[in-house]
Amino acid sequence: xxxxxxxxxxxxxxxxxxxxxxxxxxxxxxxxxxxxxxxxxxxxxxxxxxxxxxxxxxxxxxxxxxxxxxxxxxxxxxxxxxxxxxxxxxxxxxxxxxxxxxxxxxxxxxxxxxxxxxxxxxxxxxxxxxxxxxxxxxxxxxxxxxxxxxxxxxxxxxxxxxxxxxxxxxxxxxxxxxxxxxxxxxxxxxxxxxxxxxxxxxxxxxxxxxxxxxxxxxxxxxxx
Amino acid sequence: xxxxxxxxxxxxxxxxxxxxxxxxxxxxxxxxxxxxxxxxxxxxxxxxxxxxxxxxxxxxxxxxxxxxxxxxxxxxxxxxxxxxxxxxxxxxxxxxxxxxxxxxxxxxxxxxxxxxxxxxxxxxxxxxxxxxxxxxxxxxxxxxxxxxxxxxxxxxxxxxxxxxxxxxxxxxxxxxxxxxxxxxxxxxxxxxxxxxxxxxxxxxxxxxxxxxxxxxxxxxxxxxxxxxxxxxxxxxxxxxx
Numbered sequence: 063x064x065x066x067x068x069x070x071x072x073x074x075x076x077x078x079x080x081x082x083x084x085x086x087x088x089x090x091x092x093x094x095x096x097x098x099x100x101x102x103x104x105x106x107x108x109x110x111x112x113x114x115x116x117x118x119x120x121x122x123x124x125x126x127x128x129x130x131x132x133x134x135x136x137x138x139x140x141x142x143x144x145x146x147x148x149x150x151x152x153x154x155x156x157x158x159x160x161x162x163x164x165x166x167x168x169x170x171x172x173x174x175x176x177x178x179x180x181x182x183x184x185x186x187x188x189x190x191x192x193x194x195x196x197x198x199x200x201x202x203x204x205x206x207x208x209x210x211x212x213x214x215x216x217x218x219x220x221x222x223x224x225x226x227x228x229x230x231x232x233x234x235x236x237x238x239x240x241x242x243x244x245x246x247x248x249x250x251x252x253x254x255x256x257x258x259x260x261x262x263x264x265x266x267x268x269x270x271x272x273x274x275x276x277x278x279x280x281x282x283x284x285x286x
Numbered sequence: 287x288x289x290x291x292x293x294x295x296x297x298x299x300x301x302x303x304x305x306x307x308x309x310x311x312x313x314x315x316x317x318x319x320x321x322x323x324x325x326x327x328x329x330x331x332x333x334x335x336x337x338x339x340x341x342x343x344x345x346x347x348x349x350x351x352x353x354x355x356x357x358x359x360x361x362x363x364x365x366x367x368x369x370x371x372x373x374x375x376x377x378x379x380x381x382x383x384x385x386x387x388x389x390x391x392x393x394x395x396x397x398x399x400x401x402x403x404x405x406x407x408x409x410x411x412x413x414x415x416x417x418x419x420x421x422x423x424x425x426x427x428x429x430x431x432x433x434x435x436x437x438x439x440x441x442x443x444x445x446x447x448x449x450x451x452x453x454x455x456x457x458x459x460x461x462x463x464x465x466x467x468x469x470x471x472x473x474x475x476x477x478x479x480x481x482x483x484x485x486x487x488x489x490x491x492x493x494x495x496x497x498x499x500x501x502x503x504x505x506x507x508x509x510x511x512x513x514x515x516x517x518x519x520x521x522x523x524x525x526x527x
Contacts (some may be wrong), residue, residue, distance in 0.1 A: 150423070217413060217429065218413065218416070221417060223416045224416075225410050226412075227409065227413055230408065230412055231406065231413070233405070234405040234409070234437075235406060277429045281425070281429050284422050284426050285425075286422070
């Protein structure tokens with residue numbers, strides 16, 4: 063167990079260090095996501111009532127679509143030599159999956175936290191009811207999306223069409239995450255209970271992490 | 287080839303019988319003659335479930351044994367499952383327009399989950415096409431074949447878990463004795479199911495054999511000499527030693 067966590071910590075450190083040097087998420091994906099948030103009112107309707115209604119849904123859709131880009135960032139794709147070195151150092155495939163998912167989760171959280179004020183300013187200037195709960199939802203969405211993205215990124219490692227195939231694999235399975243996130247925001251606005259949607263997110267996250275750890279070994283084997 | 291013809295011939299005959307029975311069935315109280323669309327829609331989705339289940343079994347068998355036959359079986363079955371899922375969605379939309387008044391409802395759990403399942407399995411096929419090395423392709427798609435199957439029970443039970451536009455399951459429901467189906471509709475439905483099963487068997491056999499040939503061709507291309515192999519480096523006035 064400690065070996066698993068030690069390996070995961072090493073991968074988190076490596077991934078965050080690589081991202082810190084490249085700055086792909088901070089300098090490219092986040093501004094791109096914010097720009098997408100600005101495009102929707104222009105393409106749909108500039109009526110404030112409509113914008114307030116659709117704002118949270120658009121925010122989560124942008125988080126999902128651009129979050130895929132965060133999980134597929136170039137710094138998360140190890141060259142074969144790096145993968146071999148990790149395995150030779152005794153880092154298990156499940157550790158690599160866990161570490162990569164954790165690093166992806168942290169970057170997705172940053173992505174969500176930077177985009178949330180943009181959404182509030184342009185879509186809900188009066189604020190969002192029950193917003194402290196949204197931190198919990200944002201965390202759970204980030205974990206699920208990072209696990210899915212890591213799995214898809216591993217499956218499409220080294221493919222010329224990686225940037226097209228991986229999102230095609232992530233988006234359909236991320237639908238329950240998007241549904242739970244938008245429903246929670248809607249229910250918070252009307253002051254209703256959100257616990258069953260939170261439980262759905264927790265169940266999805268756990269299922270994805272367990273599935274990812276279980277298939278990490280066979281996937282690594284297929285890449286040798 | 288002979289077995290293939292027998293299965294294909296049987297599929298045509300049983301489909302003819304099913305068509306005759308479907309024409310003979312009286313119109314339903316509410317849906318009228320549109321009820322007959324369900325003799326295509328319900329068997330299509332059943333065969334899609336079966337195809338994805340065979341895909342799961344093939345994928346698990348490959349992961350356990352590394353036998354390429356299991357990989358070919360999984361891929362062939364999932365490809366056919368995708369075709370039957372498309373047929374299910376198309377016939378559901380055609381039936382839904384006159385019955386529900388809409389082609390599509392984004393709030394309906396069954397429709398949306400089935401659409402996402404289709405896209406995920408299209409991703410499976412895209413991944414398969416994207417990887418050229420047979421061993422790598424088999425390993426990666428076997429993992430995906432196992433993960434993807436989680437959507438099949440979600441699609442099937444979505445009508446039980448969420449009460450939206452789509453009616454509850456007609457077949458394979460927990461209270462199977464209370465299936466909301468008049469007995470007059472059972473013979474054409476079961477005949478259509480048998481016909482679709484035969485079509486699936488004919489397709490999977492043909493697709494498996496095609497995959498076998500494709501692998502043979504790919505292996506032959508890998509070992510055959512390249513066009514430039516006959517040309518050696520130039521040597522002045524002599525021959526290679």
